[in-house]
Amino acid sequence: MSTKLAPIEAAKRLAAYSAVDHHVHEQHRVIGIGSGSTVPYVVERIVAQGEDVNRNRVFIPTGFQSKNLIVDAGLVLGDIEQFPEIDVTIDGADEVDDHLNCIKGGGGCQYREKVLAEAAKTFILVADYRKKSPALGTTWSHGVPLEIVPFGYARCLRSITALGATRAPLRMAGAAKAGPVVSDNGNFIVDAVFPDARMHQPAELLRDLKALTGVVEVGLFCGVAKAAYFGNEDGSVTIRHTDGREEEVAAHEGDAH
Ligand SMILES: O=C(CO)[C@H](O)[C@H](O)COP(=O)(O)O
Known part of the structure; x- marks a missing residue:
């Protein structure tokens, strides 16, 4: 049982x-x-x-x-x-x-x-x-998770914003550790929030994000x-x-x- x-x-x-x-x-x-x-x-x-x-x-x-x-x-x-x-x-x-x-x-x-x-x-x-x-972005409002290389992250965040993100904060670890979340690969995670118009064309958004220097992977499948x-x-x-x-x-x- x-x-x-x-x-x-x-x-x-x-x-x-x-x-x-x-x-x-x-x-x-x-x-x-x-x-x-x-x-x-x-x-x-x-x-x-x-x-x-x-x-x-x-x-x-x-x-x-x-x-x-x-x-x-x-x-x-x-x-x-x-x-x-x-x-x-x-x-x-x-x-x-x-x-x-x-x-x-x-x-x-x-x-x-x-x-x-x-x-x-x-x-x-x-x-x-x-x-x-x-459609993506309807029930999940935290944004698209991105894995980015720590070196030059501030530059990378600007590039993400230039693609239309309204917010693109680094994911922070919270009470358990001061500072950003670090992935199993030693990289930072960004939660990038995009308007519906971009979220409703996920393959296009994925392609644009992957083309940015510093972006290792995009949480759009x-x-x-x-x-x-x-x-x-x-x-x-x-x-x-x-x-x-x-x-x-x-x-x-x-x-x-
Ligand atoms: O992508 C993931 C982790 O990176 C998880 O598969 C996703 O967050 C779903 O998790 P849960 O089953 O707890 O809702």
């Missing part, structure tokens, strides 16, 4: 379980594990597939958090340099639009997340219903995901496909809800 969770947690678990059931098959040997608070449920469901199947697999993390998840679950840890081709990567998202463009990087891991998304034959998003949106799984409050899961088609599946008896 599954543990009773708060509604949002239950929705995350539903999405994660359903995505694993649909996309992590026995023959898959190299699996990418994303970051955030939904991904632990992905790992939980993969572990439930059993030791026999998992001992023949290797798991590639998107950062410090997912590395620990893999190790703590007793799964085999691998490195993207050893396994530059991944069968399937499952990751969370901060907002997903009708075409499966998404904002990622709420946890500051967008560079490694994008590497693992692009390395995967199949890249799947998992989230609760709050992340589902018609366009045309990468194959499907997005959203856990709903009523215990169902909405699966959104690249062509905008949506289907609803009920949670299985005794599953995540």
Whole structure:
């Protein structure tokens, strides 16, 4: 029997379980594990597939958090340099639009997340219903997370503003540490807020941001995901496909809800 969770947690678990059931098959040997608070449920469901199947697999993390998840679950840890081709990567998202463009990087891991998304034959998003949106910038108002090189950051912030950002602050660490958040790659994170007109053309905005000196990666993922799984409050899961088609599946008896 599954543990009773708060509604949002239950929705995350539903999405994660359903995505694993649909996309992590026995023959898959190299699996990418994303970051955030939904991904632990992905790992939980993969572990439930059993030791026999998992001992023949290797798991590639998107950062410090997912590395620990893999190790703590007793799964085999691998490195993207050893396994530059991944069968399937499952990751969370901060907002997903009708075409499966998404904002990622709420946890500051967008560079490694994008590497693992692009390395995967199949890249799947998992989230609760709050992340589902018609257009980027609608439900996620914190801006586009960017990873930038510390050297010359003030110059880089000006360039971001010149592209139309209304705000582009460095993400600060808060009470736990004085100063900026530093990514797993030793870089700074910027949360750049753009007007709707720019957010509604995410591929164009991504291209313009990537062209700036100092920008390592942009938390806009366009045309990468194959499907997005959203856990709903009523215990169902909405699966959104690249062509905008949506289907609803009920949670299985005794599953995540
Ligand atoms: O992109 C990410 C981290 O960089 C996360 O996947 C994203 O923030 C979603 O996290 P959560 O599952 O906690 O909502």
